Structure formats: structure tokens, C-alpha cells
Amino acid sequence: MEWNKESLGTYAPNDIEMNWYSFWEKNGYFHQDPDPSRKPFSIVMPPPNVTGQLHMGHALDNTLQDILVRFKRMEGYNVTWIPGSDHAGIATQVKVEQQLAKEEGKTRYDIGREEFLKRVWAWKEQYGNRIETQVRRLGSSCDWTRNRFTMDDTCARAVREVFVSLYEKGLIYQGQRITNWCPHCNTALSDIEVDHSDVAGHLWYVKYPIVGEDDYIMIATTRPETIMGDTAVAVNPQDTRLAKYIGKKVIVPLVDREVEIIGDDYVDLEFGTGAVKITPAHDPNDFEMGERHHLEAIMIMNLDGTMNAKAGAKYEGMTREDCRKAVVADLQELGLLDHIEELTHAVGHCSRCKTIIEPFSTKQWFVKMGPLTKAAIDAVQDGKTKFVPDRFSKTYNHWMENVHDWCISRQLWWGHQIPAWYCDDCGQTSVSRDDITECQHCHSTHIHRDPDVLDTWFSSALWPFSTMGWPERTADIQQFFPTSVLVTGYDIIFFWVARMMFMTCEFMKDIPFEHVFIHGLVRDSQGRKMSKSLGNGIDPLGVCEEYGADALRFTLVTGNTPGNDMRFYMERVEANRNFANKIWNASKFVIMNLTDYDPDFVPTAGDLTLADRWILTAFNQTVRQVTENLDKFELGDAADEVYDFIWNLYCDWYIELAKQRLYKSDDQKSRQTVQYVLVYVLTHTLEMLHPFMPFVTEHLWQHLPHEGKSIIVAPWPKEQENQEFPADAAVMNVLMDAIKGIRNMRAESNVPMGKKAPVIMVPADEKMAANLRQYESYFHTLAFADQVILLAPSAPKPENAVVTVVPGIEVYLQLKDLIDVEKETARIEKEQAKLQKEIDRLSKKLGNEGFLAKAPAQVVEKERAKLADYTDKMAALTKRMADLKNL
Template identity: 45%
Template sequence: MDSQFWHKECEEKIYTMWRSKKEFSPQYDKLKETFSMVMPPPNVTGILHMGHALNNSLQDVIVRYHRMKGMAVLWLPGTDHAGIATQNVVERQLNNEGLGRHDIGREKFLERTWLVKENHHNIIKSQLEKMGCSCDWEHERFTMDEGASRAVREAFVTLYEKGLIYKGKYLVNYCYKCGTALSDDEVEYDSIQGKLYHVRYPYADGLGYITVATTRPETMFGDVAVAVHPEDKRYKNIVGTILCIPLTDRKIPIIADSFVDREFGTGMVKITPAHDTNDWECGIRNNLEMVNILNPDGTLNGNCPQKYRGILASDARDIIVKDLEEGGFITEINDHVHDVGHCYRCHTVIEPYLSDQWFVKMKGLAKKALGALKRNDIVFYPRRWENTYCHWLETIRDWCISRQLWWGHRIPVWYCKDCGKVIVSREDPSCCPKCHKTNLLQDNDVLDTWFSSWLWPFSTLGWPDKTADLDNFFPTSTLVSAYDIIFFWISRMIMSSKEFLGKVPFRDIVITGLVRDIKGRKMAKSLGNGIDPNEIIDQYGADAMKFTLCYVTTLGQDLLIEKNLFNLGSRFTNKIWNAARFLLLNLEGRNIRTIDESEYSIMDRWIYGRFNYACQKISYSIENYKFSDAAQCIYSFFWNDFCDWYIESSKQKLLHGTKEEKDKAISILMDMLEASMRLMHPFLSFITEEIYQKLPNHMGDVIVAQYPIFDKTRCYDDAHILVTSLQDVVRTVRVVRNNLQIAPDKKLKVVFRPSEVFLASDLIESEKGFISSLIGASIFIVDKESTQPINGAFPVNGLGYECFVFVREAINVDSEIERLKADTVKAKKALSLVEAKLANQSFIMNARQAAIEKEQAKRKEFLEEIRKNNIHIELLSSF
């Protein structure tokens, strides 16, 4: 073996081997249990970020584990066409060329979009391969491939035939920059500093005015009423009075409606049903006119005075406010912080917009999805996210599924231009079924991207056809996804699956947190705080990245990371490599044989017992999605138990034992190393495969080897008790060395005296050389019945024993005491300066918080130094 693990060279070689042997594909057998997962499809225009790395790392652990458990495993990868995001990419390209999409037409625009899709798809696929994702590329899907498109059309037509899809004029969230409607879930709300404008609306008879407060004065041209609360005594006598809209000749009434907040502003609210959600409901209740003042491009339309037409609503605000002020209509303007909706893709301010859209009726679908949770057909990990799921389903509104885009699944609806017939069809019609003429026009809109994504767990397996994949792998077993798309995707998949197949699409729903920077900020290009998974893999390796992410993640909680964090995984892979290399270097001339249990020493029985319990805990943790618990158990077992204790204890036999002892030692070590590679493989896939192939006792490839299982007959608790006592002895002496600051190269003399009840005396005797190497001391064991006093040594009591550490032979006690006293004096002087600074009110009032915290940290450091020094002086003075 090389002196270190060259991950860049090994990872590509090993991944190619796995794929060439089709070891990612499900080896289906009717006798085998199946396990299946669908990969949440990343947007095809993006590149994978650290959130994807976390999500796919956890999925890879799960599928590798179940594959090694002997199941037929399918992990199905794919990408999402991401309607708005992808169209934005292409439109930006056209803008750079001085063109718009209408300049080149729909067909040419779609050709360019497919090229963008292919380019980004290849990047995403290469990233997943570099991460080591063991998904079955033979099953890869895309939300606009032929099979998915058939499924989308089948779903649309079926829902339409059931009366669950309809078209109607409705108030939708509209992004004029993207040029499309958005669902409620695609709107992100941010608090912004705005203004609250108090505007006078004159009475039509010219005798006075009322005042309303609004944050959007430009929408007043769409006002159809002013509302007051019916119980507001201030305005009870003016309900029904007619007002004039400022800057126009339109007249509107004062009405009463209980949705008005009497405490906000003046308690009078202008009603603009075509541009405000609450006003829309009020307009429906009061049978008010709907006046739309916007064009699709966000400019003011012909329902506004001529002066303002063609101006973006956001730009028109300042002009209108100025004209209102000059006309005497503004009474005051106040600063006002309020939540404003933004497009989740381009972050443009959303305008509520009245338009014709296609909708899905959701309440019936939501009821089925809620029932699935109540019947325990689905389980969230952690369970608290069930509350989020229920809240959204219980308050659900109809889903606007039409988008004014060109990229996406075009709505399968045609209109006969001769007789007006509306045709909804699974196949493209050639003529009108009513008048039989061919003058047909397809609906221009496409479906919301999520309409194809909500079919993902079964459309990818061949639905609406009855396929072998659908029979074998649906419902899928587990879904791993972040909490931010419980609304967008998870609940919708459950609704569609229940509706079209009568089953839930998966049972276990594993919710991850979001990956943020070390300050808790969302990673973004604008902040420059993003971490590229490729960069981490290049520097540390794919195993180091995956293991670190698993080690530190807590389900459902956001993960704060920085690049240096991945040193954890890197150090561990180095430890694994060095341990394996050391053992393989000791193979020369050795006879590897099967060791019978009757030949085990206490240390042998202990390591097999520790391994056995590690198998139990890791399997339980993976099956219950406690990835951190599993990773930490792997780390603790391999680094601490196997390397630091068992390999170290075996070195005496490997170096100085007889041929038989060496053969036995290396045989057990190889057996344990081989089993450890299988145990760790789901978390550290490349390095375990590379080492596994070099072992004299390996069988095939570790990726498809049997995962170690817990065996209740191999716990060896008696050996664990004895070795724990040995470890306690070692730690006791190490604490003395540390407390007295004795350098590692200084050899000590230690006398060990067990009590009558101490059970590990024979083990201490047999492992005396091993213990000596660990504590850097010569150890002498006296009879447990001896009562002779031991003088000139530092005594330490343990559980059932005494240790006497002779430190004067290792250090000059008097000189050490003087040094510690001098250091204490210096620390006290420094402490007094810091405390004086912290007591200075001028410093506290004027210094930055970071500077204050720095001084507080210094104080803590000096106090700790003084405390430790005093302890050491007291110890050294005692003998």
C-alpha cells in the first residue's frame, strides 16, 4: 500500500468498477426483499450545492446499507426541468444578444432550452458520480422525458374528468419579470422598510372627505369601495356614502365588512379586489366589480388615467404620490415595516393579479393525505414535522397549476376556433369532436413544474402503464428531503399517489435541515459564503465529505458548516488507511488461518464483543435515520477500540511473539479489519473498497458483501468488564502525567497494587508490556495482600486498586514548583490588567462587543491557568 490514500486516483477508478459490474442496479429476485428510493430531482439548470451533498450523502448511506443486507435495492436518480428557473436562464442569454423569446418564436426558444438542459444535466450527473452516489443510472429519469410527459397528461386528463381541474378567473400571485403566475408556496415573504400613506378620498357631494391608509397608493385606480368595520361607531353613519377616487373621475361607495382591522391606520380600508387577496374575498362577499389595473408586464393599463399608463407599477408609485401631494390628497406619510411577497426564483416583488388560470381542487386530495398520517401509513423523522404537514393540508387552497411560460408540459387543452368546443385529451386531437373541423388552438400555458414532480415516485417507474418496476418497487421505502419543500413536494406526492394508485408513495419521510454557513446564514452567491462540494471532494475526498456530513447532522435541524469542518473526515480516513497499511505490512511470512473461539484471549474476546455491539448500534441508528449516532459509533469503535487499544495490544505479539503467536494475532487482526471495512462501507465507501480489495481474506467487492449483524452469543461482557479495568488503570496514570505536566519522553516508574476484589489482576499481568507502552512507564505489580508502605511516590486510588507514580525520577520537583509559581505570578498580573479594563465603564460603553468578549475570554483563560497551576503546586508539594 502507498503511504497515504490518494483519493483522487482511487475514487474514479472504483466508481467505474462499480458501474461496469452493474453493482448499483437492483439484483431482483422474487425471493429477495426490495428497497427503493427516488432521488429528489435537482433543478436541471443549477449545479449541486452543499444541501444536495448532505441529502445525497444520507441517501447513499441508506441504500448501501440495505444493499449489503441482501435486498434488491433501487435508488432512482433524475432531474427536474424547473420551468421558471430554466426559462430565466435562456431568456438572460437572449437578452445578452439583444433578443427576447418572442423574437425567435416558441419552437426555436425550446430548442435552445433543451441545449441548456443537456449541458447542465451533464454537470449534475458528474457531480453525483464524484460524490460516489450509488444510484442506478439505468433508471435515470427527467421530468420532461417521454414517460414523465405521458404520466403528466394522464394525470391532468383524469383529474379534469373527475371535475377536480377547472379554469377560472382568480386572483393569483404574479411575477411580471418571469411573466407567469405562481402558487402560494412559490412566494417568499420578506420584511421591508416601506411607507404608510394617508390619502384623502373626497365625498362625491364635495362636503368633506375620509382618510384611508395604504402601502400601495398606485393600486387606488383599481379601488371599487372603501370598507369600515360594521361595529366601528366612528363610521356607522357614513356607510353607503359615495366617494371620489383621487386623480380620477370614478366614484365608489363606503361599505361595511367585518374583515377590517379597526386598529390599523384610520380604520378605513380601500378595497381593490383585483390586486389584494383579502380584498378579493371582500369583493366576492359584497358582489363588487373587479377592476384590473395591470398589464402582464407589470405596467399600468387602460383602467388608469392616461398619464400613468405603460409605467411599471413600482415606478409609478413615486409619480402618483407626488401628484396626490400636489392635489392636497396626502395628509401624512409614515415609515412602515411590512411583509412583502417576492418571487422565489428572481425575487421580484409579487403583484396580486386577476387572470384566467387552471386550478386543481385540493381539499379532497388533502383529506386523503391527512388520513394517511392518521392511519400511520406515513411516518416523519423527526415526528415534529408532522405538525407542519398537517397545518398546510388543513389550510390548503386550490392549486394554480398554469404558468405563462414556454418551457414545460404544455397544458393538454385545445379550443375549437369554429364552434368554441374545449377539448381535454390524452392524445393530440386532429379535429374537433363536435363540429369535426380542424381549426384547433392549444392552450398557450404550461403546467407548474411541481405538477410533474408530484408524480415522481410512480411516473418514474412506468405509470400509467403496469410495469414490473411499478410492481416490484412501488410504494418506495423512504424519502429523504429538506423541510422547506414539505409544502411544495412531499405532501403533493402523497396526495397524487393516494389519488391515482390508492397507496402512499413511501412510508418513511426523513426530514433534513438546511445547510448554512457558520454564522447561520443561508449560503448564497451574493454573500460569497457558499461551499462547492466539488472543492471539498478535491481537497479532502468524497468519503471525508460524506462521513463528516453524517457525523455532524441532526435530522430536521439546520447544519452550520465551514470548510475546516471536513478535516474531521479527512483525519479519520487517514487513520483507517494507516491502520490497514500497518497490518498489511505485517502479513509477510504469516499464515492466515481461522481462529477458533476457544483460542481467544481476553483482549480478543473484548474486541469481538465491542465490534458486535457496534454492529447493533450502527444498524439500529441507520434504520432509524440517526446518522450522527451511527457515524460517531463507527469513529469510536475503529479509532478508539480497534486502533488505540486492540492493535496497540497486538503489537507486542506481532513484534516479539513466536511464529504461532504472530500467525494467530495477524489472523484475528485481518478478520477484524475485513469486518470493519464492511461495517464502515455505507459511510466511507471508496476507502473501504480500496482496502477491502487488498485484504487476503476478502470475498468479491465490499459494496455487495454481507453487512455485519449483531450476534447475541458473541457479546463477551465478561471480557468487557476486565478490559475496562485495564483501561481505567492506563487513564489513571495518564491523568497524573497530564496534571503534573510530565513530558511524554520522560519514563516513569509505577507500582500497581490490586485489592482483593479486583478481577483484572491476571489481565494486567499478561498485558504489562502493553500497559507500559501506553503510559510511558515501567510497571511493577505487587501482591494484593501486601501491606508494606510505598514511599516517595504519588498515590492514586482507582476502582479496586492503587497506583503509586514515582515522579521525582522524571522531573525536578523543586524546580517545577518554582516554575509554576513564577507562571502564576505572571498570570495574576495579566489578570489584574484585564479585570481593570472590564471594570472601566468607558471601555464597556464605547468598545465593540467583539472587543469586550475578547477581554472576557482572556480573563477566563488566566483564571483557568492560575487554578491549574495551584493544583499542580499542591500535588508536587505533597511528596
């Protein structure tokens, strides 16, 4: 048994937190070698972008993972939590290009690919590890010796092996398909790299003349600048107005191209006129329709978003915006523009440069998804991988069952370069695990490598096994794969979770994780998503500096339920810092009373008082409930259980009852017993709280008598059957209810805390009466009773007293001599008058039909809640006035 006997001083989280993190890391507590004799528990950290700055989403994600990891480590599992970062292809390249332009006035093309990549790696070394430092500040106990980067040699080898293997199986191919294209970044984008936002636009109604008839069909379009790429007009065959036109031909305005009117069920009967122009090379839905009807795809734009020669000589070289104006003007001059309507619609923007994306039909590399999804779907349906909450399995299945082939090539320089070489002589493509110098088909040395890189999500899709050294059968893979749980937000189920599932099922022939623990978003106090544009983001590092990481972590987990968004209130952070301070002061009190502590003393059951048996029983129950909730991923409920036990039971009740025994110098055994219970319960409660608030618990644990070197590797608390006293706990709970009732009556009557009063109790039976006689001292200590009087159930009830009833006891408090009835009556009347004014004002407001019709729903609801609150307060005051009249 050892402990640090230095004085605790005042709680100051910034003085202790990072010191303890350094202590843990220096002593290797985050690292465990594979040990087949122990049950494994493993997590791979969702890799933040190397360009990233820690935000509240990261803080929540890391906090939840760390709670699980610390819990399982203490339970004795063989634990690994593998951290890492993502190379973030487009985001990192943009940052380095901006730096190059600012400092040297050059573009990447000016310095060439090789030199540019040197600059990117240098940038990564200088700035890219910042987020790792920030993750440490939160207390994340991940194994930094296993730190991975999606571009490091280990991951790069896995990426190339997967690409080549899928190519050899015919599951990776090159094709001409529609993709999201950023004209500014000059690359294809994944769906997650596109931000959709509502913009004010127009709907142009254009007449398309029918060939050979003095008639036309009218279409409605939001993009008149793409008319020159039209290769059909489509209507829904169910449209009784327009179905007669199917099979006829129309002339595409401005280019005089004859195209067919086709029938397709995809056309929305309610949109515009019911007839739509089809531009397969510039719209994803049109592309699909073009595939179904074998339509030509005419690309009328250059990759930088300007118009090309196929758009017509007049428009060639124009920007999309200038071309739109010119086309609208020309249609008007030709009499083909019928009318224009204003329209607000969602438009995709590049998440990095905010340029409006252009759907382009370009030659790209794709993964054939059909053959890969079955095993991943079956894994969830068969329960091998479970979503928490389960409702997100439907989201996952829906995406998997409707997924399109995945475009994996990006026109960037930073990333995993595609391992494909093109022969300048025979025109064949060679794909290889190793760099090659000659064509695999004709052996010509006139070859060049594909300049594109892989989508960032391709490498992160391999994260559960590439981080462990695959394709080697490493010791880590044998022990820690599949991983135990993935912790992530619901917003990337499609983009990342699903991809890890099908890649892992394909290459490991197993699931990547047993559970997918989904959390929601952290929103501001008004329920809005945190964003730069709203300026409502909260820096978690700033919160840590002001209140401590423990307070931030506890705020993020309490009140948080799996899969649901949470609102972030700084008031709650402050309250949780106060909670940490409460634990600190409670520990300080215990430590101050350990000067004669005997670490070898263990009390017998007969040495324990009712309060001792109650707190030990309550502790057992808390251990059971917290452990069960952690196992069920109900982390918020688990945290609430610990909080309630520490604050409401241990601090507010047991410590207060312990004081009278600690201060008695004439009963050494009683003092030793209460010291034992205080230390036993506090040290093990700190261990139970440790996963949630790691820093303050370590610091306090070290200052208390304990076994072991660090709380981080202390055994998880377990229930002790010989310390379970349910009958005694039930008695104590009744006594506590009675004391709380007395306290409430005193508070309602504004009786000063230190002013004592007689308490009269009527027990329901002799057994309860015996308990009240035996534990009368509790009422003196905790209810400020100067006298406890017991009456028989048949005795006359006290007059001029207020009463409260708890199970088995009627409790009376005579207040006449404790308060100035006249003064208290005047105070209540004044408060009633004030409340009545507010009730009248709100009643009138909520009775106003105009207010109800115009005010936002949340404002109306807020006012109704106020009225209900004031009405309840008025009822309480009315009851209080009635009690005063009876005194």
C-alpha cells in the first residue's frame, strides 16, 4: 500500500493534466504487446485529416473511444488503440499550393511533380502532426508507438496490393462515366467532398421545335448553358399530356441538332413542364438515362469550366456564367424563351475551394461494387457486425444495396499514385505491385505512369487491417483483428464505414469490427450545426485551457445517447468543472483525516454502521450499473450513475455522517472503520470514474492509499458479495427520505441552516420506531434536529406544524418559533403578486391569435413552458400560505 502524502492544494486542472499524460506515455501504459492468453480489445482511431484542427466532433469521437479503451484496459483485456492520420489528398495539396503561391508566386506546374511532393512532405512534417498534440491534450490513451499515416510505407504497400488484386479480379476498371468535377482544383471529387447549399436561381422555359410540325415541346431547365450538349428530350410515359410526343424528333435550339423525344419513368411528372432536356455528359441522372437509351454524350466544356468548340464558335472560351447569359439572350432573340421563374435549389460546391462543381463525363478508374457488397451486407444482416443503435443498420443496408461503381481516381499529385503504366507503342495498360520499366505486354520501354492518384477514401477503407501490417500476417493481426468496435459519426456511414466493410470482407475474409458505435453531431446551444460561416464553433482546446480536459470530456459524454445529436452548453462545462472540484475537496477531506490510517486494518461486518453498510451496498450497485451500461455502449448513463453516486451519496451523505466518527478520539475502532470505508469507496470510485475523467482521478488516486503504480492499469472495480447489505440499505434510504423531507420543509420556510428545531415523527410500526431510536443521531447531524420525538400511530397529531410523509413515517416540523410568520407571510404575498403579473401577461399573450399565428413554434413553446413554471410556483406559494395559517 502506497500513496503520495503531500498536500493536495487547490484544484487547478492545467497544473496537473499534461504532467499525468506525459507520465502515462513515458511509462508505456498505452502500449500492450499481443498476448494470446488474454482476450483482445482493439480500436482503430478514425484518422483525422493531416491538415486538421481539433474540433468538437473530434473531441467527442476521441472521448468516447478513450472511455471504452480505459475501461477495457482496467478490465484486464489485451488492449490496443491504434491512432493515425489521413493524408487528405485535395485538402493538403490546396494548402501547399496556397503556400507556394504566397511565398514564391509559383504553381505546382512551375516546380514539377517531384519537387512539389517534396514540399508537401516537408509541410506535413512541419504542420501535419499538430492534431496529434491536440488529441493528447484530451487525454486520449492511444498507442503512439503504433501510429499510422495513410501514406506511410506500411499503408502504401497495402494500398498497392489491394489495387492490383482488384484489377486482376476484374473489379477495378477504367471507364468513361459522369463524376463530380471541380473546375478550379481540376479533379474529380467524391460525394463527401461536395457541399450542397441552397442558392437563388431560375427556371428557364424553352421551346424545342418538333421536326416536320408547326408545334413545339417546352422544357424547363436550371442550366441553359448546357443546351448545346443535349442529345434527347424525355417525358414520362405515364404523362397523358406528353406521351403522344414519344418517338418524334425535336430541334435542339442554337445548334440545330435533331434529337428524339424518349419515354423514361425517371422523369418527374410534377417538375417544370413534365419534359426535360437530356445532357448525358453534364448531368449524372441524364448520364444514367443516356446509358439506358444509348444516347451520345457530348462534352461541351473544358476541364476548367470554360466552353469548348462543341458548344459552338460563338460560345467557345466563355465561362459557364458568361455563356449562360449569352444563351438566354440568344434564346430570347429567337423567340424560343417562353418565360423565366425564380427558383431556390441545392447546388454542389467543392468543399475546399467553394467552386460550383460540374458533373463531367471523364475517363476515370472505378471499383466494380456489385460483387463486393454481398459479403458486407450479409455480415450486418447475420449479426456479425452490429450497429449501435441498430437503426443505423438500415441506413447502411440501403446505401449498400443501391451503391454505384466507385470512382477512385483523382487528378492530383498528393496521394497514392495509381500503379498503372501505359505503353506508347502497343497502347496496353500494365498494372503492377512493383514499379516497372517496361510494358508487361510487348516489353517496350516506352511507357509512362498514370499521373492520377487514388481517392483518399481508398486508403482509409483499408484502415482496420492496413494499420496492423497487412498483407503480412503480423502478430498484431493475429491478436487484434478483427477490431472490437468502431466509434464514428452517422454522417460518414456511407463514405467510410461501408467501404471498410466491403474491403475488409474481400481481403481479410472477415468483418473489420464487431460493433459500429454511432454517435451524433455536437451542435451549439441553439441546436445549430457548428460551422465557420455561422461563427458558432467552439474550440475544444480553449475549453480545456479554461476548465480542464476532464470537464470537457464529462460534458461530452453526460446527456449523450448513442446516435443522437447533442447540444453544447458552456454552463454544463462549468458545472462539470465544479464536479471535479467537488471530488477534489472530498478527497482532500479524506486525506486530511488519514494521519493515523492503518493500511492493514480491515473491519468485520460487526464493525460496520448502518451508514457504512448502506454506502458499500450503494457502491456495489453503482459498479454493477456502470459496468452494464459501458458494456451496452450507454456511456452517458454510465457517467450519470458515477456522478450521482459521488455527489449525491458519497459527498452529500456519507462524508457528513462520517465526520462525527472521525472526530471522536475515544473510539479508535470506529475511527479506523470509517477511515477504511472512506478510502475503500473513494479509491474504487475514482477507478470507476477514471475512463471519463482520467486526469483528476489519477492525481487523487495517487494521493490516497492504493495498490499499483497508476490508476490507468488498476483493476476495474468489482462487486463484493460480502459487502452487500440490501435490508440495511433499505432502512437507510427511508431515513434519508425523512431527512430530505425535513430539509425541504426548512428550505420552503426559509429557516436558516444552522437554526435547530425539534422533529416529531410517527413511525408506522415498532420496527420502524426501533430504527429511528437507533439512528436518531443522523437527524441531529443532517436535519439540524435539536430533539427527536417519536409518537405512536394512535397519538394525537401535532398542531401548528408542517408535515411530510415518507414510506413508514409521518414527519412533523414545528416552525412557529423558528420563523417570523408575519414577515414570511408578507414576503410570500409580495412574491405571489409578482408571479400573478407574469401569469396574467403570458396568459394574455398566449391567448392572442395573432401572436400564435406569427411567432415561431419554438418561441410559442418557450412562452408556454414559462407559464407552466410560473403556475407551478404559484401553487407552491399558495400551499405555503395555507401552512403558515395553520401555525
